[in-house]
Amino acid sequence: MKIELKRVNDAVHFEASSPSSTVKVHIDGSSEIGGQGLGVRPMELILMALASCSSLDLITILQKQRQNITGFSASAEGKRTETIPHVFTSIHLTFQLKGDVDPLKAEKAAQLAVKKYCSVHDMLASAGVDITYSININEAHGKIESAVL
Template identity: 65%
Template sequence: MNISLQRINNAVHFEGTGDSANVKVHIDGSPSIGGEGLGVRPMELVLMALGSCSALDLVNILKKQRQQIDDVKIDVEGQRREAIPNIFTDIHISFRLIGDIDQTKAEKAAELAVKKYCSVHDMLAAGGVNITYSIEIH
């Protein structure tokens, strides 16, 4: 797996691309280091990686169980320590599902998606990050 980063401006705005698709991701730093709000920050990307990794597996598991998923929304909130580097200490993933979905199946699918299949979870948890999740069905 490889990614490329190309600086876009004279500040800290980068454009990232990966092997898997010709899609561009814009990354920018905080204003304190010259960021101009032109992309997501690297630590936001970490939360996006955790949320999307878990979500892909959750949806896949529920589809295999023939659950009707009409919509999915995931919010991921991370708490960082004060000391530099400001790593995450706690992260909470909130899954909101809309559809004809069995609560018990959804809870089991979320547990498998987050704790068994998501490699991003395992990397963060191995570093001491406390990761929790909740699931709501509407």
């Protein structure tokens, strides 16, 4: 696996690319170091990587179980240390599912997606990051919450 990173301006705005895609990702630093809000920040990319990695697996598992997903979104919120280098100490993922989805199948699929198949989870967890998740299905069915060990 390989990526390329190019500086775009005289500040800290970068453009990242990968041979596997034509999409360019814009990355920028905080305003304290000259960032201008022209891209996501590196630690936000970590949250995006965790949410997308586990979501890809969650959707794939539920589709194989013939669950009818008509809507999906995910969010990730991380807490960081106060001292430099401000690493993540905990991250909570929230999966929003809509459609005809069995809550027990969704719970098992989320557990497998996050704990077993998501390599980003394993990398962060091995560094001591506490990762938890919750699932909301159609909001009328209530909320299923689980901790990832």
